[in-house]
Amino acid sequence: MRRRTPTAGLALALFAAMTATLAGAPASAAPAPVAAAPALALAAPDISVTNVQAHLTQLNTIATNNGGNRRAGSAGYSASVAYVKGKLQAAGYTVTEQTCTTCTYPGSNLIAEWPQGPADQVVMFGAHLDSVSAGPGINDNGSGSATLLENALVLAAQNPTMTKRVRFAWWNGEEQGLQGSTFYVNQLSATQRGYIKGYYNFDMVASPNGGYFINRVTSTTAAPLKAYWDSLNLQPEENTEGQGRSDDYSFANAGIPTSGYAAGASYTKTTAQASKWGGTAGAAYDGCYHRSCDTTGNINATILNRSADGVAYAIWQLAVGGTPTNDFSVSVSPTSGTVARGGSTTATVSTATTSGSAQPVSLSASGAPSGVTVSFSPSSVTSGGSATMTVTTSSTAATGTWTITVTGTGSVTHSTSYSLTVTGTGGCAGGQLIGNSSFESGTSPWTATSGVITSSSGQAARTGSYKAWLDGYGSSHTDTLSQSVTLPAGCASYTLAFWLHIDTAETTTSTAYDKLTVQVGTTTLATYSNLNAAAGYQQRTFNLAAYAGQTVTLKWTGVEDVSLQTSFVLDDVTLQVG
Secondary structure: OOOOOOOOOHHHHHHOOOOOOOOOOOOOOOOOOOOOOOHHHOOOOOOOHHHHHHHHHHHHHHHHOOOOOOEOOOHHHHHHHHHHHHHHHHHOOEEEEEEOOOOOOOOEEEEEEOOOOOOOOEEEEEEEOOEOOOOOOHHHHHHHHHHHHHHHHHHHHHOOOEOOEEEEEEEOOHHHOOHHHHHHHHHOOHHHHHHEEEEEEEOOOOOOOOOOEEOOOOOOOOHHHHHHHHHOOOOOEEOOOOOOOOOHHHHHOOOOOEEEEEOOOOOEOOHHHHHHHOOOOOOEOOOOOOOOOOOHHHOOHHHHHHHHHHHHHHHHHHHEOOOOOOEEEEEEEOOEEEEEOOOEEEEEEEEEEEEOOOOEEEEEEEOOOOOEEEEEEOOEEEEOEEEEEEEEEOOOOOOEEEEEEEEEEOOOEEEEEEEEEEEOOOOOOOEEOOOOOOOOOOOOOOEEOOOOEEOOOOOOOOOOOOEEEEEOOOOOEEEEEEEEEEOOOOOOOEEEEEEEEEEEOOOOOOOOOOEEEEEEOOEEEEEEEHHHOOOOOEEEEEEOHHHOOOEEEEEEEEEEOOOOOEEEEEEEEEEEEO
16 A cells, blocks of 8 residues: 555545445344354355465565565566466456556556456456565565465456356556556546546455555445355454555545555554454554555464455355356367378367366267277366377278367366368378377377476466476576488478467567577577567467478577576477378
Protein backbone atom coordinates (compact mmCIF):
# COMPACT_ATOMS: atom_id res chain seq x y z
CA MET A 1 0.00 0.00 0.00
CA ARG A 2 1.35 3.44 -0.87
CA ARG A 3 1.69 6.29 1.62
CA ARG A 4 -1.27 8.65 2.05
CA THR A 5 -1.53 11.91 0.14
CA PRO A 6 -3.69 14.79 1.47
CA THR A 7 -6.56 14.39 -1.06
CA ALA A 8 -6.27 10.64 -1.64
CA GLY A 9 -9.63 9.65 -0.13
CA LEU A 10 -11.93 12.35 -1.49
CA ALA A 11 -13.16 10.77 -4.72
CA LEU A 12 -13.46 7.34 -3.14
CA ALA A 13 -15.53 8.75 -0.29
CA LEU A 14 -17.94 10.23 -2.82
CA PHE A 15 -18.01 6.95 -4.71
CA ALA A 16 -18.81 4.91 -1.60
CA ALA A 17 -22.54 5.51 -2.03
CA MET A 18 -22.60 3.60 -5.33
CA THR A 19 -23.98 0.05 -5.38
CA ALA A 20 -23.50 -2.92 -7.70
CA THR A 21 -25.59 -5.95 -8.56
CA LEU A 22 -23.05 -8.73 -8.18
CA ALA A 23 -24.55 -10.44 -5.13
CA GLY A 24 -27.41 -10.22 -2.65
CA ALA A 25 -27.33 -8.69 0.79
CA PRO A 26 -24.81 -10.16 3.26
CA ALA A 27 -25.91 -13.35 4.96
CA SER A 28 -25.56 -13.81 8.69
CA ALA A 29 -24.64 -16.85 10.73
CA ALA A 30 -23.98 -17.82 14.32
CA PRO A 31 -20.38 -17.56 15.56
CA ALA A 32 -18.26 -20.52 14.55
CA PRO A 33 -14.93 -21.89 15.81
CA VAL A 34 -11.92 -20.73 13.81
CA ALA A 35 -11.17 -24.24 12.52
CA ALA A 36 -14.69 -24.86 11.26
CA ALA A 37 -15.79 -23.86 7.77
CA PRO A 38 -18.88 -21.64 7.86
CA ALA A 39 -22.05 -23.35 6.75
CA LEU A 40 -22.82 -20.75 4.08
CA ALA A 41 -19.47 -21.32 2.40
CA LEU A 42 -19.57 -25.09 2.02
CA ALA A 43 -19.60 -24.83 -1.79
CA ALA A 44 -16.31 -22.92 -1.84
CA PRO A 45 -12.95 -24.71 -1.46
CA ASP A 46 -10.74 -24.38 1.59
CA ILE A 47 -7.58 -22.55 0.50
CA SER A 48 -4.43 -24.03 2.04
CA VAL A 49 -2.67 -21.33 4.04
CA THR A 50 0.45 -23.52 3.86
CA ASN A 51 0.42 -23.17 0.07
CA VAL A 52 -0.07 -19.40 0.34
CA GLN A 53 2.89 -19.20 2.73
CA ALA A 54 4.99 -21.25 0.29
CA HIS A 55 4.41 -18.54 -2.34
CA LEU A 56 5.46 -15.93 0.23
CA THR A 57 8.65 -17.88 0.88
CA GLN A 58 9.41 -17.79 -2.84
CA LEU A 59 8.83 -14.03 -3.01
CA ASN A 60 11.06 -13.52 0.04
CA THR A 61 13.81 -15.59 -1.60
CA ILE A 62 13.47 -13.58 -4.80
CA ALA A 63 13.97 -10.37 -2.81
CA THR A 64 16.96 -11.82 -0.96
CA ASN A 65 18.59 -12.80 -4.25
CA ASN A 66 17.96 -9.38 -5.82
CA GLY A 67 19.23 -6.73 -3.43
CA GLY A 68 16.67 -7.24 -0.67
CA ASN A 69 13.55 -5.89 -2.40
CA ARG A 70 11.03 -6.37 -5.21
CA ARG A 71 10.60 -2.71 -6.14
CA ALA A 72 8.96 -1.94 -9.49
CA GLY A 73 11.54 -1.84 -12.26
CA SER A 74 14.01 -3.99 -10.34
CA ALA A 75 15.29 -7.50 -11.00
CA GLY A 76 13.35 -8.60 -7.93
CA TYR A 77 10.09 -7.36 -9.43
CA SER A 78 10.79 -9.02 -12.79
CA ALA A 79 11.56 -12.31 -11.05
CA SER A 80 8.32 -12.00 -9.05
CA VAL A 81 6.36 -11.55 -12.29
CA ALA A 82 8.10 -14.58 -13.81
CA TYR A 83 7.29 -16.74 -10.77
CA VAL A 84 3.59 -15.86 -10.74
CA LYS A 85 3.30 -16.07 -14.53
CA GLY A 86 4.87 -19.52 -14.66
CA LYS A 87 2.42 -20.90 -12.11
CA LEU A 88 -0.57 -19.42 -13.94
CA GLN A 89 0.46 -20.61 -17.39
CA ALA A 90 1.01 -24.12 -16.10
CA ALA A 91 -2.50 -24.05 -14.65
CA GLY A 92 -4.09 -23.12 -17.98
CA TYR A 93 -4.71 -19.38 -17.63
CA THR A 94 -4.65 -16.92 -20.49
CA VAL A 95 -1.79 -14.73 -19.25
CA THR A 96 -0.80 -11.30 -20.55
CA GLU A 97 2.07 -9.04 -19.54
CA GLN A 98 1.07 -5.41 -20.07
CA THR A 99 3.99 -2.97 -20.01
CA CYS A 100 3.11 0.16 -18.05
CA THR A 101 4.87 2.75 -20.21
CA THR A 102 3.80 5.67 -18.00
CA CYS A 103 5.07 4.14 -14.75
CA THR A 104 8.06 5.70 -13.00
CA TYR A 105 9.68 2.29 -13.39
CA PRO A 106 8.24 0.80 -16.63
CA GLY A 107 7.37 -2.83 -16.03
CA SER A 108 4.68 -5.41 -16.38
CA ASN A 109 1.17 -5.60 -15.07
CA LEU A 110 0.36 -9.31 -15.08
CA ILE A 111 -3.20 -10.14 -16.16
CA ALA A 112 -4.53 -13.72 -15.97
CA GLU A 113 -8.01 -14.70 -17.12
CA TRP A 114 -9.68 -18.05 -16.54
CA PRO A 115 -10.99 -18.78 -20.07
CA GLN A 116 -14.52 -19.80 -19.10
CA GLY A 117 -17.71 -17.86 -18.43
CA PRO A 118 -19.19 -14.99 -20.46
CA ALA A 119 -16.52 -12.53 -21.61
CA ASP A 120 -18.82 -9.55 -21.06
CA GLN A 121 -19.47 -10.43 -17.40
CA VAL A 122 -16.14 -10.07 -15.59
CA VAL A 123 -15.33 -10.17 -11.88
CA MET A 124 -11.81 -8.92 -11.25
CA PHE A 125 -9.46 -9.60 -8.32
CA GLY A 126 -6.22 -7.62 -7.99
CA ALA A 127 -3.18 -7.03 -5.79
CA HIS A 128 0.02 -5.07 -6.29
CA LEU A 129 3.10 -7.23 -6.73
CA ASP A 130 5.77 -4.59 -6.10
CA SER A 131 7.43 -3.72 -2.80
CA VAL A 132 9.13 -0.55 -1.62
CA SER A 133 12.91 -0.38 -1.99
CA ALA A 134 13.41 -0.66 1.78
CA GLY A 135 12.49 -4.34 2.04
CA PRO A 136 11.07 -7.51 0.50
CA GLY A 137 7.42 -6.48 0.98
CA ILE A 138 6.02 -9.80 2.17
CA ASN A 139 2.96 -8.43 3.97
CA ASP A 140 2.92 -5.35 1.70
CA ASN A 141 2.03 -6.85 -0.64
CA GLY A 142 3.24 -10.38 -1.02
CA SER A 143 0.30 -11.36 1.17
CA GLY A 144 -2.33 -10.11 -1.28
CA SER A 145 -0.38 -11.39 -4.30
CA ALA A 146 0.10 -14.89 -2.86
CA THR A 147 -3.52 -15.06 -1.71
CA LEU A 148 -4.75 -14.38 -5.25
CA LEU A 149 -2.20 -16.73 -6.83
CA GLU A 150 -3.28 -19.70 -4.71
CA ASN A 151 -6.96 -18.90 -5.30
CA ALA A 152 -6.30 -18.80 -9.03
CA LEU A 153 -4.55 -22.18 -8.92
CA VAL A 154 -7.37 -23.76 -6.91
CA LEU A 155 -10.00 -22.38 -9.31
CA ALA A 156 -8.12 -23.94 -12.23
CA ALA A 157 -7.69 -27.27 -10.43
CA GLN A 158 -11.39 -27.51 -9.54
CA ASN A 159 -12.47 -26.23 -12.97
CA PRO A 160 -16.12 -25.55 -12.04
CA THR A 161 -18.86 -24.29 -14.32
CA MET A 162 -18.59 -20.50 -14.51
CA THR A 163 -21.46 -18.00 -14.56
CA LYS A 164 -19.05 -15.05 -14.87
CA ARG A 165 -15.50 -14.70 -16.09
CA VAL A 166 -12.81 -14.33 -13.42
CA ARG A 167 -9.81 -12.11 -14.13
CA PHE A 168 -6.83 -11.78 -11.80
CA ALA A 169 -4.27 -8.95 -11.86
CA TRP A 170 -0.91 -8.26 -10.23
CA TRP A 171 0.01 -4.58 -10.49
CA ASN A 172 3.27 -2.77 -11.18
CA GLY A 173 4.11 0.61 -9.61
CA GLU A 174 1.50 0.75 -6.84
CA GLU A 175 4.06 2.11 -4.39
CA GLN A 176 4.79 5.04 -6.74
CA GLY A 177 1.13 6.10 -6.79
CA LEU A 178 -1.16 3.34 -8.13
CA GLN A 179 0.55 3.71 -11.50
CA GLY A 180 0.12 0.21 -12.93
CA SER A 181 -3.58 -0.10 -12.18
CA THR A 182 -4.26 3.44 -13.40
CA PHE A 183 -2.48 2.64 -16.68
CA TYR A 184 -4.56 -0.54 -17.08
CA VAL A 185 -7.88 1.19 -16.48
CA ASN A 186 -6.98 4.06 -18.79
CA GLN A 187 -6.22 1.57 -21.60
CA LEU A 188 -9.70 0.05 -21.40
CA SER A 189 -12.42 1.21 -23.75
CA ALA A 190 -15.76 2.28 -22.32
CA THR A 191 -17.19 -1.06 -23.42
CA GLN A 192 -14.40 -3.03 -21.73
CA ARG A 193 -14.88 -1.08 -18.50
CA GLY A 194 -18.58 -1.91 -18.65
CA TYR A 195 -17.75 -5.61 -18.79
CA ILE A 196 -16.12 -5.42 -15.32
CA LYS A 197 -18.96 -5.87 -12.86
CA GLY A 198 -16.78 -5.53 -9.79
CA TYR A 199 -13.12 -5.09 -8.82
CA TYR A 200 -11.81 -6.57 -5.54
CA ASN A 201 -8.47 -5.40 -4.13
CA PHE A 202 -6.25 -7.21 -1.62
CA ASP A 203 -3.45 -5.15 -0.08
CA MET A 204 -1.77 -6.24 3.18
CA VAL A 205 -4.06 -9.08 4.26
CA ALA A 206 -1.80 -10.66 6.90
CA SER A 207 -0.63 -7.82 9.17
CA PRO A 208 0.95 -9.26 12.35
CA ASN A 209 -1.12 -7.09 14.73
CA GLY A 210 -3.85 -6.74 12.15
CA GLY A 211 -7.59 -6.43 12.05
CA TYR A 212 -10.38 -7.28 9.65
CA PHE A 213 -11.14 -4.39 7.32
CA ILE A 214 -13.28 -4.28 4.17
CA ASN A 215 -13.33 -1.53 1.53
CA ARG A 216 -16.85 -0.02 1.34
CA VAL A 217 -18.01 -2.58 3.89
CA THR A 218 -21.74 -1.75 3.64
CA SER A 219 -21.89 -1.81 -0.18
CA THR A 220 -23.55 -4.56 -2.20
CA THR A 221 -20.18 -5.21 -3.87
CA ALA A 222 -18.65 -6.03 -0.48
CA ALA A 223 -21.45 -8.43 0.46
CA PRO A 224 -19.72 -11.77 -0.26
CA LEU A 225 -16.49 -10.68 1.48
CA LYS A 226 -18.42 -9.50 4.52
CA ALA A 227 -20.67 -12.57 4.58
CA TYR A 228 -17.69 -14.88 4.98
CA TRP A 229 -16.09 -12.89 7.80
CA ASP A 230 -19.48 -12.40 9.44
CA SER A 231 -19.87 -16.19 9.49
CA LEU A 232 -16.70 -16.34 11.62
CA ASN A 233 -18.09 -13.60 13.93
CA LEU A 234 -15.16 -11.31 13.08
CA GLN A 235 -17.20 -8.07 13.04
CA PRO A 236 -15.22 -6.43 10.20
CA GLU A 237 -14.89 -2.64 9.96
CA GLU A 238 -14.58 -0.11 7.16
CA ASN A 239 -11.04 0.21 5.75
CA THR A 240 -10.69 3.93 6.44
CA GLU A 241 -6.88 3.77 6.48
CA GLY A 242 -6.75 2.41 2.94
CA GLN A 243 -9.15 4.85 1.26
CA GLY A 244 -7.54 6.19 -1.90
CA ARG A 245 -4.25 4.46 -1.15
CA SER A 246 -4.42 1.25 -3.17
CA ASP A 247 -5.39 0.00 -6.61
CA ASP A 248 -9.15 -0.16 -6.05
CA TYR A 249 -9.03 3.66 -6.25
CA SER A 250 -8.07 3.46 -9.96
CA PHE A 251 -11.19 1.41 -10.70
CA ALA A 252 -13.46 3.50 -8.47
CA ASN A 253 -12.44 6.62 -10.38
CA ALA A 254 -13.61 4.90 -13.57
CA GLY A 255 -17.04 4.14 -12.12
CA ILE A 256 -16.39 0.43 -11.50
CA PRO A 257 -17.80 -0.94 -8.18
CA THR A 258 -15.01 -1.95 -5.78
CA SER A 259 -14.32 -3.66 -2.49
CA GLY A 260 -11.55 -5.76 -0.92
CA TYR A 261 -9.89 -7.01 2.23
CA ALA A 262 -7.12 -5.38 4.28
CA ALA A 263 -5.55 -6.07 7.67
CA GLY A 264 -4.08 -2.62 8.36
CA ALA A 265 -0.78 -0.79 7.92
CA SER A 266 0.71 1.94 10.14
CA TYR A 267 -2.47 3.00 11.97
CA THR A 268 -2.79 2.07 15.65
CA LYS A 269 -5.01 -0.74 16.93
CA THR A 270 -7.61 0.52 19.39
CA THR A 271 -8.54 -1.07 22.67
CA ALA A 272 -11.95 -2.03 21.27
CA GLN A 273 -10.34 -3.68 18.26
CA ALA A 274 -7.88 -5.61 20.42
CA SER A 275 -10.78 -6.77 22.56
CA LYS A 276 -12.68 -8.32 19.65
CA TRP A 277 -9.76 -9.38 17.39
CA GLY A 278 -6.87 -9.98 19.78
CA GLY A 279 -3.45 -8.42 19.42
CA THR A 280 -1.89 -5.39 21.09
CA ALA A 281 -3.82 -2.16 21.62
CA GLY A 282 -1.81 1.03 21.08
CA ALA A 283 0.52 -0.62 18.55
CA ALA A 284 0.55 -0.40 14.76
CA TYR A 285 -1.25 -3.06 12.78
CA ASP A 286 2.07 -3.66 10.99
CA GLY A 287 5.17 -2.41 12.79
CA CYS A 288 7.30 -3.41 9.78
CA TYR A 289 5.26 -1.43 7.26
CA HIS A 290 7.65 -0.24 4.47
CA ARG A 291 10.66 -1.53 6.40
CA SER A 292 13.32 -4.19 5.84
CA CYS A 293 11.70 -6.42 8.50
CA ASP A 294 8.65 -7.01 6.28
CA THR A 295 9.70 -10.63 5.71
CA THR A 296 7.98 -13.99 6.07
CA GLY A 297 8.28 -13.48 9.83
CA ASN A 298 5.94 -10.48 9.52
CA ILE A 299 2.84 -12.54 8.69
CA ASN A 300 -0.23 -13.34 10.79
CA ALA A 301 -1.14 -16.80 9.47
CA THR A 302 -4.65 -16.73 10.99
CA ILE A 303 -5.64 -13.50 9.23
CA LEU A 304 -3.95 -14.72 6.04
CA ASN A 305 -5.96 -17.96 6.15
CA ARG A 306 -9.27 -16.16 6.72
CA SER A 307 -8.51 -13.71 3.92
CA ALA A 308 -7.64 -16.48 1.44
CA ASP A 309 -10.78 -18.46 2.29
CA GLY A 310 -12.89 -15.29 2.04
CA VAL A 311 -11.58 -14.67 -1.47
CA ALA A 312 -12.52 -18.22 -2.46
CA TYR A 313 -16.00 -17.76 -1.01
CA ALA A 314 -16.44 -14.52 -2.98
CA ILE A 315 -15.30 -16.15 -6.24
CA TRP A 316 -17.72 -19.03 -5.78
CA GLN A 317 -20.60 -16.75 -4.83
CA LEU A 318 -20.01 -14.31 -7.68
CA ALA A 319 -18.86 -16.43 -10.59
CA VAL A 320 -19.27 -20.18 -10.08
CA GLY A 321 -22.32 -22.18 -11.17
CA GLY A 322 -23.42 -25.73 -10.41
CA THR A 323 -21.50 -29.01 -10.50
CA PRO A 324 -19.65 -29.25 -13.84
CA THR A 325 -20.13 -32.08 -16.28
CA ASN A 326 -17.02 -34.18 -16.74
CA ASP A 327 -15.66 -33.49 -20.21
CA PHE A 328 -12.39 -33.63 -22.14
CA SER A 329 -10.77 -32.73 -25.45
CA VAL A 330 -8.56 -34.74 -27.81
CA SER A 331 -5.94 -33.54 -30.32
CA VAL A 332 -3.14 -35.01 -32.43
CA SER A 333 0.27 -33.53 -33.29
CA PRO A 334 1.45 -33.40 -35.97
CA THR A 335 -1.88 -33.41 -37.77
CA SER A 336 -0.49 -35.13 -40.88
CA GLY A 337 2.20 -37.56 -41.94
CA THR A 338 3.67 -39.22 -45.03
CA VAL A 339 4.75 -42.87 -45.02
CA ALA A 340 6.22 -45.03 -47.78
CA ARG A 341 4.93 -48.57 -48.17
CA GLY A 342 6.57 -50.78 -45.59
CA GLY A 343 7.33 -47.85 -43.27
CA SER A 344 5.79 -46.26 -40.20
CA THR A 345 5.34 -42.90 -38.53
CA THR A 346 4.20 -41.65 -35.14
CA ALA A 347 2.19 -38.77 -33.72
CA THR A 348 1.22 -37.69 -30.21
CA VAL A 349 -2.42 -37.89 -29.17
CA SER A 350 -3.10 -35.49 -26.30
CA THR A 351 -6.13 -35.18 -24.05
CA ALA A 352 -7.16 -32.46 -21.59
CA THR A 353 -9.84 -32.18 -18.93
CA THR A 354 -12.06 -29.29 -20.03
CA SER A 355 -14.59 -29.41 -17.18
CA GLY A 356 -15.30 -31.44 -14.07
CA SER A 357 -12.92 -34.21 -13.08
CA ALA A 358 -10.39 -36.25 -15.03
CA GLN A 359 -11.74 -39.49 -16.53
CA PRO A 360 -10.46 -42.58 -18.39
CA VAL A 361 -10.38 -42.11 -22.18
CA SER A 362 -10.05 -45.06 -24.59
CA LEU A 363 -8.36 -44.30 -27.92
CA SER A 364 -9.28 -45.77 -31.30
CA ALA A 365 -8.87 -44.95 -34.99
CA SER A 366 -10.98 -45.41 -38.11
CA GLY A 367 -10.64 -44.61 -41.81
CA ALA A 368 -7.26 -46.28 -42.42
CA PRO A 369 -6.91 -47.72 -45.96
CA SER A 370 -6.10 -51.34 -46.77
CA GLY A 371 -2.66 -52.36 -45.53
CA VAL A 372 -2.44 -49.62 -42.89
CA THR A 373 -2.75 -50.26 -39.14
CA VAL A 374 -3.01 -47.69 -36.35
CA SER A 375 -2.11 -48.46 -32.74
CA PHE A 376 -1.86 -46.45 -29.52
CA SER A 377 0.53 -46.75 -26.61
CA PRO A 378 -1.08 -46.71 -24.13
CA SER A 379 -4.50 -47.47 -25.60
CA SER A 380 -6.27 -45.73 -22.71
CA VAL A 381 -5.25 -42.59 -20.79
CA THR A 382 -6.64 -40.44 -18.03
CA SER A 383 -7.77 -37.11 -19.50
CA GLY A 384 -4.83 -34.77 -19.24
CA GLY A 385 -2.49 -37.54 -20.43
CA SER A 386 -1.09 -38.39 -23.86
CA ALA A 387 -0.32 -41.46 -25.96
CA THR A 388 1.85 -42.26 -28.96
CA MET A 389 -0.05 -43.15 -32.13
CA THR A 390 1.91 -45.40 -34.52
CA VAL A 391 0.81 -45.72 -38.16
CA THR A 392 2.32 -48.76 -39.90
CA THR A 393 2.04 -49.58 -43.61
CA SER A 394 2.54 -52.93 -45.35
CA SER A 395 4.43 -53.37 -48.61
CA THR A 396 1.09 -53.61 -50.42
CA ALA A 397 -0.69 -50.71 -48.66
CA ALA A 398 -2.97 -48.59 -50.81
CA THR A 399 -1.29 -45.37 -51.89
CA GLY A 400 -2.89 -41.95 -51.73
CA THR A 401 -4.01 -39.49 -49.06
CA TRP A 402 -6.48 -40.60 -46.42
CA THR A 403 -8.21 -39.04 -43.41
CA ILE A 404 -7.89 -41.08 -40.24
CA THR A 405 -10.33 -40.25 -37.46
CA VAL A 406 -8.82 -40.51 -33.97
CA THR A 407 -11.52 -40.98 -31.34
CA GLY A 408 -11.41 -40.68 -27.55
CA THR A 409 -14.22 -42.40 -25.69
CA GLY A 410 -15.05 -41.67 -22.04
CA SER A 411 -18.29 -40.46 -20.51
CA VAL A 412 -18.62 -38.61 -23.84
CA THR A 413 -16.91 -39.08 -27.22
CA HIS A 414 -14.63 -36.63 -29.06
CA SER A 415 -12.69 -37.03 -32.30
CA THR A 416 -9.94 -35.33 -34.26
CA SER A 417 -8.52 -35.89 -37.75
CA TYR A 418 -5.11 -37.00 -38.98
CA SER A 419 -4.17 -36.79 -42.68
CA LEU A 420 -2.10 -39.76 -43.88
CA THR A 421 -0.30 -39.91 -47.23
CA VAL A 422 0.96 -43.34 -48.32
CA THR A 423 3.59 -43.35 -51.09
CA GLY A 424 5.21 -46.10 -53.14
CA THR A 425 8.52 -47.48 -51.94
CA GLY A 426 10.64 -45.72 -54.60
CA GLY A 427 13.76 -45.98 -52.44
CA CYS A 428 12.25 -43.62 -49.82
CA ALA A 429 11.88 -45.16 -46.37
CA GLY A 430 9.71 -42.32 -45.08
CA GLY A 431 8.28 -41.63 -41.67
CA GLN A 432 8.82 -39.57 -38.55
CA LEU A 433 12.48 -39.82 -37.56
CA ILE A 434 12.72 -38.11 -34.16
CA GLY A 435 12.77 -40.48 -31.22
CA ASN A 436 10.83 -39.55 -28.06
CA SER A 437 9.56 -36.51 -29.92
CA SER A 438 7.36 -35.25 -27.05
CA PHE A 439 9.91 -36.03 -24.29
CA GLU A 440 7.42 -38.27 -22.48
CA SER A 441 9.66 -41.38 -22.46
CA GLY A 442 12.64 -40.25 -20.40
CA THR A 443 15.68 -38.67 -22.02
CA SER A 444 16.80 -41.26 -24.60
CA PRO A 445 17.69 -40.80 -27.46
CA TRP A 446 18.17 -37.13 -26.62
CA THR A 447 21.43 -35.69 -25.27
CA ALA A 448 20.75 -32.73 -23.01
CA THR A 449 22.10 -30.60 -20.19
CA SER A 450 20.94 -31.86 -16.79
CA GLY A 451 17.38 -30.80 -16.02
CA VAL A 452 16.47 -29.69 -19.54
CA ILE A 453 13.99 -32.52 -20.15
CA THR A 454 11.55 -32.00 -17.29
CA SER A 455 7.98 -32.13 -16.07
CA SER A 456 8.49 -29.09 -13.81
CA SER A 457 5.34 -27.00 -13.37
CA GLY A 458 7.28 -23.76 -13.86
CA GLN A 459 6.63 -23.91 -17.59
CA ALA A 460 3.76 -25.83 -19.16
CA ALA A 461 4.29 -28.57 -21.74
CA ARG A 462 2.42 -28.16 -25.00
CA THR A 463 1.24 -31.77 -24.83
CA GLY A 464 1.60 -34.35 -22.09
CA SER A 465 3.70 -33.52 -19.03
CA TYR A 466 7.28 -33.27 -20.28
CA LYS A 467 9.07 -30.71 -22.44
CA ALA A 468 12.62 -29.43 -22.99
CA TRP A 469 13.20 -26.25 -20.95
CA LEU A 470 16.44 -24.45 -21.81
CA ASP A 471 17.68 -21.60 -19.58
CA GLY A 472 15.27 -19.59 -17.40
CA TYR A 473 17.79 -19.09 -14.58
CA GLY A 474 18.24 -15.31 -14.69
CA SER A 475 22.03 -15.72 -14.57
CA SER A 476 24.84 -16.66 -16.96
CA HIS A 477 23.89 -20.12 -18.18
CA THR A 478 24.09 -22.37 -21.25
CA ASP A 479 21.80 -25.34 -21.98
CA THR A 480 21.93 -27.74 -24.94
CA LEU A 481 19.60 -30.33 -26.45
CA SER A 482 20.50 -32.60 -29.38
CA GLN A 483 19.65 -35.79 -31.26
CA SER A 484 21.37 -37.51 -34.20
CA VAL A 485 19.20 -38.74 -37.06
CA THR A 486 19.77 -40.44 -40.42
CA LEU A 487 17.78 -38.97 -43.30
CA PRO A 488 17.02 -41.51 -46.05
CA ALA A 489 17.66 -40.61 -49.66
CA GLY A 490 15.07 -40.48 -52.40
CA CYS A 491 12.19 -38.85 -50.52
CA ALA A 492 10.11 -35.92 -51.71
CA SER A 493 10.00 -33.95 -48.46
CA TYR A 494 12.08 -33.54 -45.30
CA THR A 495 10.38 -31.30 -42.74
CA LEU A 496 11.79 -30.52 -39.31
CA ALA A 497 9.11 -29.03 -37.04
CA PHE A 498 9.00 -28.13 -33.36
CA TRP A 499 6.86 -26.01 -31.07
CA LEU A 500 8.64 -23.23 -29.19
CA HIS A 501 7.49 -21.03 -26.30
CA ILE A 502 9.72 -18.11 -25.28
CA ASP A 503 9.06 -16.47 -21.92
CA THR A 504 11.25 -13.62 -20.69
CA ALA A 505 11.68 -11.14 -17.86
CA GLU A 506 13.76 -8.85 -20.10
CA THR A 507 12.05 -5.50 -20.67
CA THR A 508 14.02 -4.32 -23.71
CA THR A 509 12.41 -4.10 -27.14
CA SER A 510 15.69 -3.77 -29.02
CA THR A 511 18.48 -5.89 -27.48
CA ALA A 512 18.80 -9.68 -27.76
CA TYR A 513 20.36 -10.52 -24.41
CA ASP A 514 19.43 -14.22 -24.33
CA LYS A 515 19.53 -16.44 -27.43
CA LEU A 516 18.50 -19.87 -28.68
CA THR A 517 20.39 -21.21 -31.70
CA VAL A 518 19.01 -24.06 -33.83
CA GLN A 519 21.59 -26.03 -35.81
CA VAL A 520 21.80 -29.00 -38.14
CA GLY A 521 25.40 -30.15 -37.98
CA THR A 522 27.45 -26.94 -38.01
CA THR A 523 24.86 -24.98 -39.99
CA THR A 524 22.64 -22.54 -38.09
CA LEU A 525 19.01 -22.79 -39.14
CA ALA A 526 17.67 -19.98 -36.94
CA THR A 527 18.37 -17.88 -33.87
CA TYR A 528 15.66 -16.74 -31.46
CA SER A 529 15.98 -14.39 -28.50
CA ASN A 530 14.13 -12.61 -25.71
CA LEU A 531 12.83 -10.28 -28.45
CA ASN A 532 10.75 -13.19 -29.80
CA ALA A 533 8.92 -13.81 -26.51
CA ALA A 534 5.21 -14.50 -26.92
CA ALA A 535 2.35 -16.13 -25.09
CA GLY A 536 1.88 -19.83 -25.83
CA TYR A 537 3.73 -22.10 -28.24
CA GLN A 538 4.50 -21.31 -31.88
CA GLN A 539 5.43 -23.94 -34.45
CA ARG A 540 8.73 -23.54 -36.32
CA THR A 541 9.43 -25.54 -39.51
CA PHE A 542 12.52 -26.06 -41.69
CA ASN A 543 13.25 -27.90 -44.94
CA LEU A 544 16.14 -30.36 -44.46
CA ALA A 545 16.11 -31.75 -48.02
CA ALA A 546 19.74 -30.66 -48.43
CA TYR A 547 20.74 -33.33 -45.88
CA ALA A 548 19.04 -36.32 -47.60
CA GLY A 549 21.13 -39.48 -47.28
CA GLN A 550 23.19 -38.08 -44.38
CA THR A 551 23.39 -38.66 -40.64
CA VAL A 552 23.23 -35.28 -38.93
CA THR A 553 22.92 -33.90 -35.40
CA LEU A 554 20.07 -31.53 -34.64
CA LYS A 555 21.05 -29.19 -31.82
CA TRP A 556 19.41 -26.41 -29.79
CA THR A 557 21.72 -24.18 -27.71
CA GLY A 558 20.33 -21.66 -25.23
CA VAL A 559 22.65 -18.98 -23.86
CA GLU A 560 21.47 -16.65 -21.08
CA ASP A 561 23.25 -13.53 -19.83
CA VAL A 562 23.90 -12.41 -16.26
CA SER A 563 20.42 -11.21 -15.28
CA LEU A 564 16.68 -11.38 -16.07
CA GLN A 565 15.59 -14.85 -17.15
CA THR A 566 14.55 -16.00 -20.60
CA SER A 567 13.08 -19.49 -20.94
CA PHE A 568 13.19 -21.36 -24.26
CA VAL A 569 10.68 -24.24 -24.02
CA LEU A 570 10.40 -26.88 -26.78
CA ASP A 571 7.87 -29.64 -27.30
CA ASP A 572 6.63 -32.03 -30.01
CA VAL A 573 9.77 -32.14 -32.17
CA THR A 574 9.28 -34.05 -35.44
CA LEU A 575 11.28 -34.74 -38.61
CA GLN A 576 8.75 -35.97 -41.16
CA VAL A 577 10.17 -37.60 -44.28
CA GLY A 578 8.09 -38.82 -47.20
